[in-house]
Amino acid sequence: MNSPQQTVGGALRGIASSVLFQLLQRSITFISNVIVIRSVGEEVTGFFHVHLQLLMNIVYFLSREFSRRTIMRKYTDNLSKGISFSLITIIVGLIINIIALPILYYQAPEMKYALLSYCIHSIGLFLELIQEPYLVYMLLTQKHIFRIYCELPSIFIRMILQAILISLYPKYALIIQPTLFALSSLTIFISYHHSIKLPQIDIQMISFKSLKSHSDNLWLFGRQTLQKFLLQEGEKAVLIVTTTLTIQGIFSVISNISSLVVRFLFLPIEDVSYSLFSKIRQNKDELLNAFCSILKIILHLSLLILVFGPPYSKALLDFLYKNEEFTNNSYLLIIAFITISTIAINGISESFFHATATDEQLNTSNNLMFLFSIIYVSLCIVLSKLFGPSGLFISNIISMILRAFYSHYNIYQLYGHLPWKKCTPTKLTLVSLFVVFGINTYVSYIFSTQSFLCLILGVCLGFIELLVIWLCDKPFITSLKMFWNERKSSSPYDN
Structure with missing residues (x-):
């Protein structure tokens, strides 16, 4: 039987592989998108990152989330x-x-090639869906390293071609982007098929009789998925209905920068953590130990984002896009960085609660989640009319805070008071973060017209702060080392 440290250590290694994949994938995608955005302007950017992205998220989220949770x-x-x-x-x-x-x-909106773009993109989405058995295999076995081998080469080639072709032929951007996406999805599926040997598939698992036996879980997680979708994607629907394509483009650029952080850092941690919590939920001590360790990682990352994100928002936008429309709206990125921190803390809290709660507790949570989704969408509509695009970020912040409080209330009901001292940074770490934030604010003001130099100084200060954390938060670092250096836990599927 695996020790608690081995189990958590295996999960942390799974997190590392998943984070590494997300880091490489999102970095490549982000660089390519910067080149594309410079070539096509705000309207095409809005179509790519709001309209096509909403279709993708509708298909992925509503089809994957409930089945994976089950x-x-x-x-x-x-x-x-x-x-x-x-x-x-x-x-x-x-x-x-x-x-x-x-x-x-x-x-x-009325744009040339819009229908063709939608249709090609839809084909690409189907080619992504048929990869699901392989993705579930990696999730259950924690062999996330396959994603690096199978997906990254295809994504890398796709992003290079996208940047080159759209830069050369911007008027055909609506055809080039979805076509490359579909071809890349096909290549990735073929790579998975040749790299991973799946166990025998039992088609009876999706028969009517089988689905009926899972009806309680399917209904429970299905409602949860729909409500969570409204909470996560409601803003895009509001954008499409209430704003112009130009505003959608500006908002999407700001949102995608923050999304880059969420996707490559926090979502992999949340996904792998849910898997870990589900496996060890019968062992209270091991479970709380794992939760506190991962929550501490989340809190450190969130504080670093708040200390370095807002001061360098304007410099970052100016350096990336050289576009006054984006730079003049840098306040949106400041609010977005605050949103990231609330998303991160809420994400790990909900992951823990949903993995450990009883069906009755989950059912109650789902009913309240419907209320949260109504509140969120209502806030998006009202605040976007009052404050413009910033109202969407503010709505998200309020929603995440409410959900995090609710999750921690339920965690308290299940396990009592958490050992918060194990979760929070040391006093020296907090003081250093406060001091560095002041320095960052001063640097961004002094070098406001020299974005590249401003960012370089910010990176240097970032390395200094990481060194301070390494020196001042010894219990945290020691804990990570201990988990990471444990002998790799054996998987029940390795035989």
Whole structure:
């Protein structure tokens, strides 16, 4: 039987592989997008990052989330059944794709090649959906390293071609981008097929009889998925209905910078942590130890983002895009960095609660989550009319704070008071962060017209702060070293 340290150590290694993949993937994508945005302007940017992205998120989220939650709830110790059940994602995703495409196209602005762009993008989404059994395999076995081998080369080539072709032929951008996406998705599927040997697929796992036996979990996680989707993607729907394509482009650029941080840092941690919490939820001491360790990572990262993000927002936008429309709206990026921290803390809190709660508690949570989603969408509509795009970020902050408080209230009901001293940074670390924030603010003011120099100084201060954390938060560093150096825990699926 694996020791607590081995279990948490294996999870941390899984987090590291997943974070490494996200870091490389998002970095490549981000650089390519910067080049594309400089070539096509705000309107095409809005179409790519709001309209096509909303279609992608509708299909992915509504088809994947509920099935993965069910798998992690029921089949963490049965690889064959877990992968077989994941086939439901492909079926549901295809249906949602067919329904969502005409609805979103009806709301799309009049642009040349818009319909063709939607159709090609939709094909690419289907090619992504059929990768689901392989993604579930990696999730259950924590072999996230396959994503680096199979996906990164294809993504790298796709992003290079996208940057080159759209720069050369910007008027065909709406055709080039989705076509490269579809070809890349096909290549990745072929790579997974040749690299991963799946266990025997039991088609009966998605039969009507089987689905009926899972009806409670499917209904529970299905409602949870729909409500979570409204909370995460409601702002894009509000944007499409209430704003112009130019404003959508500006908002999407700001939002994507913050999304880069969330996606490559916090979402992998949340996904792998949910898997870990689900597996060890019967062992209270091990469970709380894992939660406090991961929560401490989240708090450190969130504070670093708040200390370095807002002071350098204007310099970052000026350096990346050389576009006055984006630079003049740097206040949006400041609010976005605050939003990131609330998303991170809420994400790990909900991950822990949902992995450990009873079905009755989850059902109650889902009912309240519906209320949260209504509040969030209502806030988006009202605050966007009052404050413009910044109202969407403010709505998100309020929503995340409410959800985090609710999750921690439930955690308290389940486990009592948490050992917060194990979760929070040391006093010296907090003091150093406060001092560095003041220095960052001064540097960004003095070098406001020299964005590159300003960012270089910020990077130097960042390394200094990391060194201070290394020296001042010894319990945290010692804990990470201990977990990481433990002998790799054996997987039940390695035989």
